[in-house]
Amino acid sequence: MIQNLEILKALSDMNRLRIVTALGHYEELCACQITELLQVTGATVSRHLGILQHAGVLKSRKEGRWIYYRLAPPADADALFQWLQESIGASDELKADRKALEKIAGIGREDLCRMQRGEDCCPK
Amino acid sequence: MIQNLEILKALSDMNRLRIVTALGHYEELCACQITELLQVTGATVSRHLGILQHAGVLKSRKEGRWIYYRLAPPADADALFQWLQESIGASDELKADRKALEKIAGIGREDLCRMQRGEDCCPK
DNA sequence: TATATATTTAGACGTTTAGCTAAATAAGAA
DNA sequence: TTCTTATTTAGCTAAACGTCTAAATATATA
Numbered sequence: 001m002i003q004n005l006e007i008l009k010a011l012s013d014m015n016r017l018r019i020v021t022a023l024g025h026y027e028e029l030c031a032c033q034i035t036e037l038l039q040v041t042g043a044t045v046s047r048h049l050g051i052l053q054h055a056g057v058l059k060s061r062k063e064g065r066w067i068y069y070r071l072a073p074p075a076d077a078d079a080l081f082q083w084l085q086e087s088i089g090a091s092d093e094l095k096a097d098r099k100a101l102e103k104i105a106g107i108g109r110e111d112l113c114r115m116q117r118g119e120d121c122c123p124k
Numbered sequence: 125m126i127q128n129l130e131i132l133k134a135l136s137d138m139n140r141l142r143i144v145t146a147l148g149h150y151e152e153l154c155a156c157q158i159t160e161l162l163q164v165t166g167a168t169v170s171r172h173l174g175i176l177q178h179a180g181v182l183k184s185r186k187e188g189r190w191i192y193y194r195l196a197p198p199a200d201a202d203a204l205f206q207w208l209q210e211s212i213g214a215s216d217e218l219k220a221d222r223k224a225l226e227k228i229a230g231i232g233r234e235d236l237c238r239m240q241r242g243e244d245c246c247p248k
Numbered sequence: 249t250a251t252a253t254a255t256t257t258a259g260a261c262g263t264t265t266a267g268c269t270a271a272a273t274a275a276g277a278a
Numbered sequence: 279t280t281c282t283t284a285t286t287t288a289g290c291t292a293a294a295c296g297t298c299t300a301a302a303t304a305t306a307t308a
Contacts, residue, residue, distance in 0.1 A: 154254085155254070155255060155256095156254070156255090166254075166255065166256085167255085167256075167257080169255090170255060170256055170257085171256090171257095173255095174256085188254090189253065189254045189255080190254065190255090191254080191255065191256095
């Protein structure tokens with residue numbers, strides 16, 4: 001498949017757009033943070049991240065148990081991603097994500113993951 | 125659905141990319157010309173054109189029995205389409221389309237449609 | 249009017265995709 | 279080592295998608 005077509009396909013899903021937009025604001029996020037943002041299963045997030053990574057949109061970095069993802073689109077798709085970042089944030093759903101992310105980023109990895117497995121320990 | 129997501133979805137199909145690329149070169153084309161280019165059923169072409177039109181990427185103009193389509197992306201997607209036109213033509217499949225289109229555009233509507241219904245009348 | 253024809257719509261069919269649950273993997277902690 | 283846990287993989291289901299054929303629509307021509 002054409003590389004650019006694969007990128008377009010990778011971007012034409014709301015949850016994946018949300019991931020890309022989030023990473024446009026946060027430099028890098030771990031899978032558990034994205035899981036918390038999207039409110040879907042970890043497995044589903046993993047699948048979406050895999051699709052984005054395979055399309056060459058994301059790169060990952062492993063650190064202990066956590067895997068961090070960051071945007072890394074190919075140079076010749078720069079114009080596309082610039083358009084994305086500028087125009088896509090306008091939607092209400094993505095504005096809400098922005099707020100949710102602030103909270104998620106503020107919690108810290110360990111507490112976030114504890115929360116996710118239901119220990120209900122941490123900041124509400 | 126977010127407008128920009130709908131545009132991305134509309135563009136994430138090879139045949140629709142071929143249509144958009146063709147219209148990037150030819151100003152306007154009728155459905156039968158696009159049918160000849162893609163080599164799929166008229167019904168299928170009609171569906172693809174409908175999806176692109178619904179996403180706001182194309183506009184149509186009726187002239188007698190023929191319907192002509194042309195690119196008409198919304199202003200705030202300009203950057204996206206500029207990227208598309210610049211970067212997407214590099215693929216081999218789309219270069220072949222370019223050649224096929226020259227032939228198709230050279231035939232003329234009436235002869236082309238006669239050809240399509242198998243009368244086998246016209247330039248080979 | 250009746251016939252021909254370019255396009256669209258409707259319905260069927262096979263493939264792809266997004267989501268889930270459960271099991272597997274990989275890596276720290278006890 | 280054994281246990282815990284973050285992530286991925288496998289297998290499933292339901293919905294979405296691309297394509298086809300056949301019928302319907304709209305327009306021109308005889």
